[in-house]
Amino acid sequence: MKLYIVGAGPGDPDLITVKGLKLLQEADVVLYADSLVNEELVSKSKPTAEVLKTAGMHLEEMVEIMIARIREGKKVVRVHTGDPAMYGAIMEQIVLLKKEGVDIEIIPGVSSVFAAAAAAGAELTIPDLTQTVILTRAEGRTPVPEFEKLNDLAKHKCTIALFLSATLTKKVMKEFINAGWSEDTPIVVVYKATWPDEKIVRTTVKDLDDAMRTNGIRKQAMILAGWALDPNIHDKDYRSKLYDKTFTHGFRRGVKSE
Numbered sequence: 001m002k003l004y005i006v007g008a009g010p011g012d013p014d015l016i017t018v019k020g021l022k023l024l025q026e027a028d029v030v031l032y033a034d035s036l037v038n039e040e041l042v043s044k045s046k047p048t049a050e051v052l053k054t055a056g057m058h059l060e061e062m063v064e065i066m067i068a069r070i071r072e073g074k075k076v077v078r079v080h081t082g083d084p085a086m087y088g089a090i091m092e093q094i095v096l097l098k099k100e101g102v103d104i105e106i107i108p109g110v111s112s113v114f115a116a117a118a119a120a121g122a123e124l125t126i127p128d129l130t131q132t133v134i135l136t137r138a139e140g141r142t143p144v145p146e147f148e149k150l151n152d153l154a155k156h157k158c159t160i161a162l163f164l165s166a167t168l169t170k171k172v173m174k175e176f177i178n179a180g181w182s183e184d185t186p187i188v189v190v191y192k193a194t195w196p197d198e199k200i201v202r203t204t205v206k207d208l209d210d211a212m213r214t215n216g217i218r219k220q221a222m223i224l225a226g227w228a229l230d231p232n233i234h235d236k237d238y239r240s241k242l243y244d245k246t247f248t249h250g251f252r253r254g255v256k257s258e
């Protein structure tokens, strides 16, 4: 008895993995969060598949359906937006399913954080500038643990990717400034990355909230912040050791610099 949890990717139906698509096409039952997963992707399931929208269901209701169908011997696939490991609320499903003897296989997906970085043409880890990315959210109605306040995390001055924070940008600005970020620190907001109505907004810490308002962005936005998002990064000469001709590593012997 098994449930497959499949990462759908950020929106573009072509961004699901080959393995995820294969499972979707083989499934007898498909459950998906209709508020986030692209219907065009779900329509690739077989015509006889039972396709269920979960946005209006509560946890127990959803899990009950999964268990009943799995016990009937059906192949059940649960599709989650992006990668299921990021704010996918999968663990609460897994706990209940395991109690009923159901095994789980998770197929990863392209998270919106990487789709947004791609849309922005950005590398989030720039040599000599930052080698760390923090994936987090601003605190709103959902509390954030004491040691994970944005104010504290931002003190690392690395790249920060904010999920679920589109309506909390006033607070985000305040916390970045409190953490010692300069007002001109670059930010890229990507609304609906990889969807046909994708929008890329380049701004700074100082102007973030205004930029969100001007562009009418209040949901489905990834906020990427830090100097790795500098629009002038191409004029600077940050280079990795990996392709440095004088650097020796496991696959290449470096040449002496003149």
Ligand SMILES: C[S@@+](CC[C@H](N)C(=O)[O-])C[C@H]1O[C@@H](n2cnc3c(N)ncnc32)[C@H](O)[C@@H]1O
Residues within 6 Å of the ligand: 010, 011, 080, 081, 082, 083, 084, 085, 086, 087, 088, 110, 111, 112, 113, 115, 116, 162, 163, 164, 165, 190, 191, 192, 193, 194, 195, 219, 220, 221, 222, 223
């Ligand atoms: C419940 S979380 C799910 C995240 C998802 N598991 C992932 O890996 O992308 C929803 C949040 O992810 C971000 N998000 C999801 N899809 C997005 C997209 N296509 N473009 C920009 N942000 C997106 C937004 O911050 C949104 O508020």
